[in-house]
Amino acid sequence: MKFYPQREDLRQDPTRGGPWFNxxxxxxxxxxxxxxxxxxxxxxxFVISKEGLFPIIQNIISYDAEISRNxxxxxxxxxxxNNEKSKVFEGYIITHFWLGSHNDxxxxxxxxxxxxxDITGRSGGWIEAMLMRIVSRQGNGAMAPDTRNFVIxxxxxxxxxxxxxxxxxxxxxxxxxxxxxxxxxxYVDEEKRQRLVTNYQKFDTKILSPREKSEFERQxxxx
Amino acid sequence: MKKIVIGIGFFVLAFTANNLxxxxxxxxxxxxxxxxxxxxxxxxxxxxxxxDCSILTGTIENFDGQKSFLQMQSLCSEKKSEQGLSVExxxxx
Numbered sequence: 529m530k531f532y533p534q535r536e537d538l539r540q541d542p543t544r545g546g547p548w549f550n551x552x553x554x555x556x557x558x559x560x561x562x563x564x565x566x567x568x569x570x571x572x573x574f575v576i577s578k579e580g581l582f583p584i585i586q587n588i589i590s591y592d593a594e595i596s597r598n599x600x601x602x603x604x605x606x607x608x609x610n611n612e613k614s615k616v617f618e619g620y621i622i623t624h625f626w627l628g629s630h631n632d633x634x635x636x637x638x639x640x641x642x643x644x645x646d647i648t649g650r651s652g653g654w655i656e657a658m659l660m661r662i663v664s665r666q667g668n669g670a671m672a673p674d675t676r677n678f679v680i681x682x683x684x685x686x687x688x689x690x691x692x693x694x695x696x697x698x699x700x701x702x703x704x705x706x707x708x709x710x711x712x713x714x715y716v717d718e719e720k721r722q723r724l725v726t727n728y729q730k731f732d733t734k735i736l737s738p739r740e741k742s743e744f745e746r747q748x749x750x751x
Numbered sequence: 752m753k754k755i756v757i758g759i760g761f762f763v764l765a766f767t768a769n770n771l772x773x774x775x776x777x778x779x780x781x782x783x784x785x786x787x788x789x790x791x792x793x794x795x796x797x798x799x800x801x802x803d804c805s806i807l808t809g810t811i812e813n814f815d816g817q818k819s820f821l822q823m824q825s826l827c828s829e830k831k832s833e834q835g836l837s838v839e840x841x842x843x844x
Contacts, residue, residue: 547795550788553820559809560841562799563830570828573804574795581789585796585806586841592800615786619793627797650790 547572560585584616592624605637606644615648622651625658632675635662639682642693652696659700663709680704684715688723698724698731705747706740712747725750805830809838 551559560582561575576585595601609618621641625634638655641647647655663671663679671679680701687697701724704710716724725748733741745751799806809827813819813835823836832838 548824553811553814553823555811555814557811559811559827560806561809561827562795562804562806563828564799564801564804565828566803567829570830572824572827573799574792575827576792581792582808585792588793588796589800589806589841615789616793616796619790620797621793623794623797624800648786648790 547575551575552577558582581614581616584612584614588617588620592620595624606641609641609645609647618645618647618651622654626654630658630662631669632662632672635659635671635675635679639679639686642686642696643682645693646691647693652693656696656700656703660703663704664707680710680715684712684720684724687727688716688720689727694727695731698728699735702736702740702744705743706737708743710747712744716748721748724748806841807838808841809836811836 547561557577558579559575559577562573563570564573565571576582591601605621609621612618625638628634635658638659642655659679663676665671683697683701685697687694687701701710701712705712712724728744728748728750736744796806798804807827807830811823814823819835822833826833826836826838830838830840
């Protein structure tokens with residue numbers, strides 16, 4: 529018997545139609561779930577009955593304990609996303625970054641992710657938002673020049689590449705250009721410029737403001 | 752007669768092609784739904800890996816309808832182990 533959202537569930541978590549959504553309840557069936565909140569008002573964030581996902585979830589729990597001790601593990605993330613057939617890991621890691629502190633290390637991890645991982649559109653949007661936030665920081669929290677160079681040069685590589693992720697990189701570069709955060713001429717040679725232009729021509733420019741569009745095109749000498 | 756056979760042949764061909772396309776679309780939608788569900792579970796898991804949450808496993812020992820289901824929801828929230836559902840803490844490593 530499968531259970532679908534109930535009024536009470538929706539109150540618990542309005543973002544996804546209740547934590548008991550799609551749970552198969554049967555005698556002998558196993559569940560994996562979270563119990564959150566204080567004793568007065570505990571609640572489930574998720575309840576999963578699909579046993580095929582249990583090993584992935586257990587791996588992620590171990591991974592999360594390790595990643596908080598060893599940040600170098602972050603470099604494995606992109607490969608893990610590509611190796612995992614399920615999208616659980618991708619959803620986990622993007623949220624992990626979103627909930628964490630958005631600093632230079634995060635920016636490096638996120639561009640590495642764009643460089644290697646086959647990510648979904650939803651993750652692309654989150655990565656764009658986080659990178660834009662980090663790059664826009666000013667004063668004491670401003671990005672270090674070395675990190676900025678690393679981030680921009682990697683975005684240029686991805687934007688000029690053949691992967692589906694090139695659209696996120698181009699979008700970010702156009703946002704940075706429009707905000708006066710980058711001068712692309714110092715990051716591209718003629719070959720990269722041409723490949724960026726080719727990918728940009730396939731890109732939906734309607735999502736750019738007139739300023740972002742004109743500045744990006746000016747820097748890449750389009751038209 | 753020959754024209755009728757050819758006509759039926761074309762009809763069967765078109766019908767099959769149409770159904771194949773439809774099945775392919777249904778399969779793509781199902782795969783997309785599954786991937787959205789898994790992505791969402793990953794997000795909720797990430798939120799749950801915080802000090803105010805525990806990740807637990809449970810086995811359903813009894814289930815007799817909606818009453819048990821509501822009882823089970825309550826048990827899964829309160830981290831108890833009672834008749835109808837056993838609950839244990841999942842090792843974190």
